[in-house]
Amino acid sequence: MGSSTGTGTAAGTAPSTTELMEQVAAVGAAYFHDFAAAAARHGLNSSQAKALKAVLEPVPMRALAGRLGCDASNVTGIVDRLEALGYARREAAAADRRVKIVTITDGGRTVLDRIRADMGRARAAFDSLDTEQRAALSRLCDQVLPLLQRP
Amino acid sequence: MGSSTGTGTAAGTAPSTTELMEQVAAVGAAYFHDFAAAAARHGLNSSQAKALKAVLEPVPMRALAGRLGCDASNVTGIVDRLEALGYARREAAAADRRVKIVTITDGGRTVLDRIRADMGRARAAFDSLDTEQRAALSRLCDQVLPLLQRP
């Protein structure tokens, strides 16, 4: 492949599945920690910040619960908070008047951008990868994710 | 490189840092979900299971709190639970009698192995990678992690 030194793949011995999972878990945990810290600096907890990402496209309350992986009863409070801050709003669905659709506001988009920009460690970490490494990591995530998310 | 079609690296365009972080976050979240589910099937919550991994080598209570990223007062309950199940035990430190060192038992090692084996989706996902891909992913994690964990 096109990588640097020429020592090739032999330089990194392939780890066992368990070891590999442990490494990925460490990266995931550190990322999540950084995300929660950045969100907190902008007055949101991680559920609220995650919800803000999920409503970049309009989503009904119940579907939002699914995306957040929590019970529907929690979504009320989460969206209440986002709405109180002016980051999202509820709109009645035209087709079914029971349904409320949550949409992000311009203010919400601004805060989300700021939170993302404010993730210093995560940004530095992934910025350290060159173009080829980023493409490789992206491809690996794409391959692994569907199997990881199966029902 | 070892991949399929021959379109090479150009096939996966390098994503922006934000997009890349989002992908990694999705993998991390799915992994953690699978881990928590597997632990629950063996009567542990994710903190307790994480603690079990952390005491594969003997660790003082306070240091364990650091590894788990929680307050020291929580560790008492977590280790109480592991001890009640026979998965870990407290031993007085020889040098300083205030300190209690937590050690995993054979039973704990067995359960930890079972939990790891029981992570069906995560295992299937990472088993789908060939040797070269696993080595690449491992290397990328190693590069990214230290920057991600900086104080």
Place this chain on the structure above:
DNA sequence: TATTGTTATACTCTATAACTATA
């Protein structure tokens, strides 16, 4: 009757502060 969103409630996890026993 079934479903959406909400409310009321209880439970779990975590953090803060006070206590003990050692140092």
Place this chain on the structure above:
DNA sequence: TATAGTTATAGAGTATAACAATA
């Protein structure tokens, strides 16, 4: 006096069950 571990307590986040409005 300072530190390790524990205990007691309060707070945040989540789930369960019951409810009103709509389908």
